[in-house]
Amino acid sequence: GESVGLHLPTLSVQEGDNSIINCAYSNSASDYFIWYKQESGKGPQFIIDIRSNMDKRQGQRVTVLLNKTVKHLSLQIAATQPGDSAVYFCAENKDDYKLSFGAGTTVTVRA
Amino acid sequence: EPEVTQTPSHQVTQMGQEVILRCVPISNHLYFYWYRQILGQKVEFLVSFYNNEISEKSEIFDDQFSVERPDGSNFTLKIRSTKLEDSAMYFCASSTGTGGNQPQHFGDGTRLSIL
Numbered sequence: 548g549e550s551v552g553l554h555l556p557t558l559s560v561q562e563g564d565n566s567i568i569n570c571a572y573s574n575s576a577s578d579y580f581i582w583y584k585q586e587s588g589k590g591p592q593f594i595i596d597i598r599s600n601m602d603k604r605q606g607q608r609v610t611v612l613l614n615k616t617v618k619h620l621s622l623q624i625a626a627t628q629p630g631d632s633a634v635y636f637c638a639e640n641k642d643d644y645k646l647s648f649g650a651g652t653t654v655t656v657r658a
Numbered sequence: 659e660p661e662v663t664q665t666p667s668h669q670v671t672q673m674g675q676e677v678i679l680r681c682v683p684i685s686n687h688l689y690f691y692w693y694r695q696i697l698g699q700k701v702e703f704l705v706s707f708y709n710n711e712i713s714e715k716s717e718i719f720d721d722q723f724s725v726e727r728p729d730g731s732n733f734t735l736k737i738r739s740t741k742l743e744d745s746a747m748y749f750c751a752s753s754t755g756t757g758g759n760q761p762q763h764f765g766d767g768t769r770l771s772i773l
Contacts, residue, residue: 581761590662590749590764591701636701644689644706644714644756651700 557653566624568652570637573618577639581646582611582622585634594622594635624654632656660684662765664750670771671740679735679768681750690733691751691762692725694718701749707733737770745772 560566572580578599583591597604597611597620604611610623620637634653638646663682671677683690692704705715707725724736733752737744747769751762 583764588766590664590766593761593763596761638701640756644691644708645703645716646693646701646762647703648701 555652556650557655559655559657560627561657562627562629564627566622566627566631566654568622568624568635568654570620570622570649571618572620572637572639572649574639574641574647575615575618577641579640580611580613580620581638581640582609582620583636583638583648584631585636585651587633591636627654627656629656629658662750662752662763664748664765664768666768667766668769668771670773673742673772674739677737677740677770679737679748679750679770681733681735681765682731683733683750683752684763685731687752687754687763689713689753689756689762690725690727691753692735693749693751693764694746695749695767696746704735704748740770740772742772745770 581596582594584594585591595606595609595611597613602613608625612621624631632655634651636648636651638648640646662684665680669677690707693701694704695701703716705719705725706713722738726734747767749764749767751764753760753762
């Protein structure tokens with residue numbers, strides 16, 4: 548069936564280290580993927596997106612990798628900072644209107 | 659940077675009462691959405707709206723729910739007769755288009771508490 552999920556519900560990372568957040572999806576028809584960050588009391592904040600015709604996209608301190616062979620998506624955060632502490636969601640879209648969200652990974656940055 | 663704004667931030671309502679949640683999408687966006695997030699769960703799609711009509715809705719969006727764009731700036735979600743299980747965060751989102759490279763941008767939500 549269709550689902551977007553994350554491998555781990557929590558991730559603890561030392562400040563300054565790199566973070567890797569993983570997401571698995573099962574719908575091979577999905578062609579657009581987005582990572583959102585949600586801080587406490589806030590709505591999902593767009594971080595970075597990628598289309599299915601790409602396997603890597605870089606932003607400022609973030610990189611998204613897409614492996615369509617194994618239906619896997621990851622978000623890499625370089626030099627993690629305390630402000631990166633949040634819940635991270637991957638979401639998929641298959642050229643329709645709705646986004647399907649995964650369950651989220653809570654990232655905690657240790658000082 | 660333009661943003662989606664939602665009011666009120668918190669709404670407390672008696673079960674069975676009607677509630678209207680309000681949103682002002684980003685001004686040049688054409689597609690509007692409502693999502694909800696029950697405490698501790700993932701964000702769920704409710705409905706999308708384009709060109710003054712519903713373009714897609716989920717199973718959650720039953721006859722108790724309706725959406726409206728009453729003027730050029732507001733986008734509302736109405737729940738006609740609220741139930742306890744309607745308690746959740748409700749997020750409005752908007753986008754310039756659908757699909758790739760046109761991400762949906764979200765407001766900070768309305769926390770709806772049904773008593």
